[in-house]
Amino acid sequence: MKTKITIVLAALFVGLNMSYAQQDEECMNNLSIFDSYVKSKKYDDAYEPWKIVRNKCPRFNRAIYAHGEKILMHKIKNSSGADQVAHINDLMLLYDQSRENFKSKYDLGEILEDKANLAYKYKKELGKSNQELYDKFNEAYTKDAKNFTNPKALYTYFSLAVDLFDAGKMPAQDMFDKYDDVNEIIEGIVETNTVKLNKYAAKEEAGETLSKKDAKRKSSYESYIDAFDTKIIPSMDKKLGDRATCDVLIPLYQKSFEEKKNDKVWLQRAMNRMYAKGCKEDPLFLKLVEQKNSIQPTADTAYYLYLLTGEQKYFDQTLELQPDPLKKAKLYKKLANELKSKGSYGKARQYYMESMKLNPSDGSPYIAIAAMYAKSANNCGDTNFNKRAVFWLAASTAEKAGRIDGRLKSAASKSAASYRASAPSKSDIFTAGNSGQTIKIGCWIGRSVTVPSI
Template identity: 75%
Template structure:
């Protein structure tokens, strides 16, 4: 009896294994077929064999979901009406299935963000309201903030909030809070990519060539930083005059008593007032002093330094801020304030401090070049030497392009413009001083070599 049961179980096991083997063979064949079609961009031909593998062997290979997204996007873009909606919903389902069958390779924030972006793109076809799509993005943001890091997704999320505010469905404070939430997330992503990029730049500066893989990573980090910079700029444009001093001051005055013990509210309020140029209003000082009383930070010390010009607050700022990237931002803020007041020498000093802490941010070089150019008429003893300052400005601008991929185009334009204002070849020929060194005076105190050709 025991022998018969063992034989029966063995037969059943072998039968099951043969079934799996046959299924695997069919899936393998169809996988090979649709993979080849996708690589040739023959998405319509790939659809049939891909669908077979997806339905019969959903865990067989991740290509089902990687290639499946390309196939369905092609179908969506080349269909209309009910057929298009069916493909859109199928892609939504595919995103869910990718995480279901390959959870370790598909983060929740990514999946929910992709679905939300798809819903936004085809919201008319899916008859989804702004509320519907916003809630989809909000789910990604709240359930898996760490992995919801798409620049496009983050912008769309905030943009929908503004649209809902304009429609009277969200309050101003909700809109400002969401702006801060998204900006904080973007700053986290920027800092993470900047740290990685700086390590590679330090390696290059030390004279060690990057490996091929490191070069790819460098370009990737630069692309992310550029994308997040654009998102931040677009968010500010979208917010527009909804966040002017005329709007912010009454709002914060009204809510101050209720929130005067809320450190987060105070921090965000004073940061936004500073960013929007409202620091001259008495409310700004009131916010800063209150925040400094209940919870001193590097930001409150920095703002108090700007308001009082007392050195003790600047010393406190540097002491309280230990994060190199955040400290670099504070140095840059201070430099911008000094630049605006015409204190170019001190401004350059703090721009250089920012560069030491964050060498992949080329914007201080652009700012220094701009100060050189503006000082050209005051920092030379002859017309030739005054115009020679523009060579110095061009060299400084070019440094920005070398260290910061985001600024290559901008830096090149500045450099060309500055060189156009410098002495021409004819001027150099007439002065007979090619190759000589010119000492630039006043606050600049730098030298520049006259080009030989």
């Protein structure tokens, strides 16, 4: 349960029906007592007065549920056997009661995922099977996917699907579908938070200094996105592992193609998975793309056709069919990554820059551009000094990533330090006698760099 209220004693009673409060002085007094104990983390002392209010006045104040969760969590952690199971079940009941008595404050998906997380954490104590646990998370997904957003819950939900597949209790297609279900939820969460984050990135790009409040919000959005991008999704991919190699996917999709060839969702997911797993060279990938394009052209199908044919018209169609700026930014970055892997660095940089125009809080394209500069150093200078000078450009470019994207601050700093270590030293600058001068870098880079003054 998210603790959605920060409680100070004065605030506890805001909005309370005072005539009701006066009629039940016992609840008022005990609310004040258990609130004070909880603030001091004296959860055992808080337990009895909390129970009185919970049982006698269940709608008296939301602190019953916000504080009640902390009290029962303490009881669970500090008990064992039948007592512990009783406290676990009581917390399950409390979650239900919180929604029953304050429905507008507690979303169904949130409550169901909290109950599922609790059951999973104490699965041994409760004697729950993987199927029973999966069903609990699946209830949250099927009844209120919009509010099923907890990172840990989403990962556990998918992880249990893989465990059921391994045990022969879930078909491969259902497991892959569950990966896509969870991934789509995550994409929606990340997109929502990225839109919020970009507002602050735009302010900083314009030279504004964020207030402490805005800086805190920006950091919060970055952390939330980072949790999914660097922890949850990679963990899901690792869990999926070799269960989704081309050797597994191709026969599976070939077998189902005739039956599913008019199923737009199935075609889209099959295409995406084959592309993600590097199966795009197989004829089946083209077959899937062409079929999807014939019944429902989308930005994705146009993009895949562009990759397969290299025809500019398909890339133009990709952009036309994708009105969402963040999704368009992803397409630009995806194409840039493809071009980078093929060594088409100039074109890749162009698309990385287009991606950042649409999603200014994503600094990863600068990391990629810096890496391309570094890799090209030996080919883009006429002297040994000038070749090594490219590393200064790589370093400054990597640093830009850290400035606009707090999630990359550490990685950007390490990359920049590594590049600077390969650049000319002070003694090299002294020997060359070009301190403070500007060096023009040729080939595809076409940039200038200033030699540090010594």
